[in-house]
Amino acid sequence: MIENLVSRRNFLRGTALATAGLVLAVQLPGNARRASAAVGEQSKFIPNAFVKIDGDGITLIMPHTEVGQGIYTSSAMLMAEELEVDLDQVRVEAAPPDLKKYMDPILFDQATGGSTSTQSDWVRLREAGASARIMLVAAAAALWGVSADDCKVEKGVIYHGPSGRSLSYLEVAPEAATREVPKEVPLKDPSQFKLIGTRAKRLDTPAKVNGSMVYGIDTRLPGMAYATLAIAPVKGGRIASINEAAARAVKGVRDVVRTDDSVAVIGEHMWAAKLGVDALELSWESGPNASISTNAIIDDMHEASLKPGVVVRDDNGAEEAIRKAKTKLDAVYRSPFLSHSPLEPMNCTLHIEDDRAELWVGTQVPVRAQKAVAEATGLPPEKVTVNNQLMGGAFGRRLDIDTIEQAAKLLQKIRYPVKLVWTREQDLTHDFFRPYYYDRVSAGLDDTGRLVGRTHRVTGSSVMARWAPPAFKNGIDPDSLDCAAETPYDETSVFADYVRHEPEGLTTAWWRGVGATHNLFVMESFVDEMAHATEQDPVDFRRKMLTRNPRALAVLELAAEKAGWNDKLPEGHGRGVNLQFAFNTYLAHILEIEVVPGKQVKLLRSVLAVDCGIVINPDTVRAQMEGGVLFGLGTAMFNEVTFTGGAVDQSNFDNYRILRINEAPKVEVYQVKSLEKPGGVGEAGTAAAAGALANAIFSATGKRIRSLPLSQAPV
């Protein structure tokens, strides 16, 4: 059961958590025993930031947010494994904004992104469950006057073997609340896992098949009004003229509010608000970005890419090795601006009062969301309650809080609750976009066809520098050359540099697969070019460069075997391979396509072999591979955001195409059993898509795709 904090604001009240969630050095207040007695049945056992047992049952607090990736279930599995409870005995609850308790230790923020969630939670959530279990068992043992070593737990019930007595967690919780948090928290050996590694059913899906799941956009509050907005089409533009009276004359319209660059109409339903916006007779001043166009941006990037960047990797001698090589390759690859376009459009519901505010929103960054409202309203952050909702997709879009900030600015004088919904058009045209990248690559191969030197220069915007400035050090964005500077291959002579180039008139953002999605398209296409230039089989060429990387080799061999790599292809068909180590996960992808002359590429069959270390839920891994690869393939086939006169040319799904069921290939996923630490899976499939597609097109047609999307370079 999913429950939001909206009805549960008392949670964690009265606890004194002194440290971050990483370490369970947590002590309950000294008067906990008396406090428990005073509230009797209602007393709460809250041994750490993630586990709560009280009159409502066993609640697991989710440090990461659910965007569809299945983390609520996987995180609950980690805790339940060590707590010794079944998943149907627990409820899960979104964590409130609290950086100390819920910071992702990889991202250094209370954030869900970069496929880090399971990697971050793998130890700390098992420890949270184990710590709670140890305290509960100790409490039961103390009540019975027996040794805890003689007790065991099954499904939340503690049994004392010798006497046959038993107590449930709920019964023993008040006593457990008086005990000290253990300093040593031994964890199970993987051979003892009961839940981890099973195809456990997802906790969030039953409410998603009957319409009862409440996403942010479904928020309903007493006295709530509905609003939609119009934003300056060109970034930096302003409202030039507006007819507010005309909007107010629309039946059902209640208020019109505005900032310099946006206006919202508030009404009794979305339809009234929408008609109100249409009635505004808006005209805009374009401002300083009115002349921006995609072609001008690309020209600037071309210029910028000619000059040296900040060196990310220099093994010495890469250029010299290429100069002396028998076969030399040079290429330029280009990757377009992209929109996130989650199916749930951006929205947020705000109730601002004089001395407090409450926000209902689906966000990947609850602390930033709270701060955005606090700053716009002048309220202290602790006076802003954030009710984080499940999300209808995010793909990185909800790692930014610009829309929440905009809503808070627009609504700051309104004292009744308002749900502000972006139309699809406003959402898409005011997205923060995946950067455009301009890559220059070169390579040299000796007379045996061995790669002897490689250079890679990435030119593009740094999302890191904007989103996490401390991580942008010495001019290097660690994301910008992820999977380009370091590869799974035996390479000893690589030169990689980064040219930061920030295009005017738009904002860039994280987008599913981040640096890996862009760089793997380039790198894995270019590796294919190397193989073909030296008349080698693309799988065999990669295989020879994996002498020191058995996990990468294993997924490559598995995918090649399952895909029938050596089988003869029918006329017009092609097969492409992509191999990667990204998000600490090894993944090989082999895609089969058909190219009918004069027609679009038809995607036939995607075969993925994945080694993501220990698997928490194999069905979730499979689902993320299936969905991730389709997300990446659709994007590579169809998607780019372009600008004319400073404004975005695309506006909705008619001109920003999303892959449909009739266009989707079959997808097969094979998982390698492993006891290594978990890697990330949410973005790996997306990153594996474009390289395999470009290589499959070459296999079918002999045409090399070096610029995406495919729809701009018909085959």
Place this chain on the structure above:
Amino acid sequence: MRKLTINGQVHDVDVPDDMPLLWVLRDVLGLTGTKYGCGIAQCGACTVHLGGVAVRSCQTTMDMIDDMPITTIEGIGDTPIGVKVQAAWLDKEVVQCGYCQSGQIMSATALLTENPKPTDTDIDDAMAGNICRCGTYVRIREAIHSVNV
């Protein structure tokens, strides 16, 4: 006042003739299971049944409805095929973010009501109007094939 029969219940609503059913369901009646995705009949998230036929509620205005009964995702589980489709969706664990799935289930139920044994091509034809941004198509297809009507 206009009478709407939704999931077997009669509702009186006072809304303009040109107001799309989508917003009447969501904002006037509080039936938020039907989703807004694009507003131009490109994504299918707002699919409901009108007189048993799958329609996009963002394009279905009040004056188009006449007396035809409306079924939404909140009521589809009370139909013999709808309940099986929901069960298949959970059995195959189709859902990721879930935002499109109300519409997917409404389209799939309409398909299976008309055609108990759809081929892959039938599924393509009936379901191509429903976008899934998470890419759950592989499992949507499996789930539809698994329903024993």
